[in-house]
Amino acid sequence: MSREPSVGHALERTYEAGQALLVRRIDLLVAESRLFLRAGRALGIGVVVALLGWLYLMEGLIDGLAGRHPRFAVELCVGLAHAVLAALLLLRGRQVEHGR
Numbered sequence: 510m511s512r513e514p515s516v517g518h519a520l521e522r523t524y525e526a527g528q529a530l531l532v533r534r535i536d537l538l539v540a541e542s543r544l545f546l547r548a549g550r551a552l553g554i555g556v557v558v559a560l561l562g563w564l565y566l567m568e569g570l571i572d573g574l575a576g577r578h579p580r581f582a583v584e585l586c587v588g589l590a591h592a593v594l595a596a597l598l599l600l601r602g603r604q605v606e607h608g609r
Contacts, residue, residue, distance in 0.1 A: 571584055
């Protein structure tokens with residue numbers, strides 16, 4: 510028997526190494542997906558908490574100012590302020606996106 514590696518043996522080893530690499534990549538993808546879901550879940554909870562806090566803050570602001578001014582005017586001003594800030598953020602985002 511010859512102790513020299515044959516081409517068939519080399520091809521078989523290459524095929525097995527490719528399969529092992531594919532399995533490792535799949536395992537890595539699963540692990541990264543789990544980490545991404547955990548981070549996404551924490552981010553989602555943080556966003557919900559921040560949004561609820563903002564809503565309560567705005568409700569308190571409106572209730573506080575409604576004692577001095579008509580409630581509908583206070584709500585209109587707070588809504589208008591949010592609309593203006595949202596428009597400014599959108600415009601700024603477009604400027605950054607276009608590299609200006």
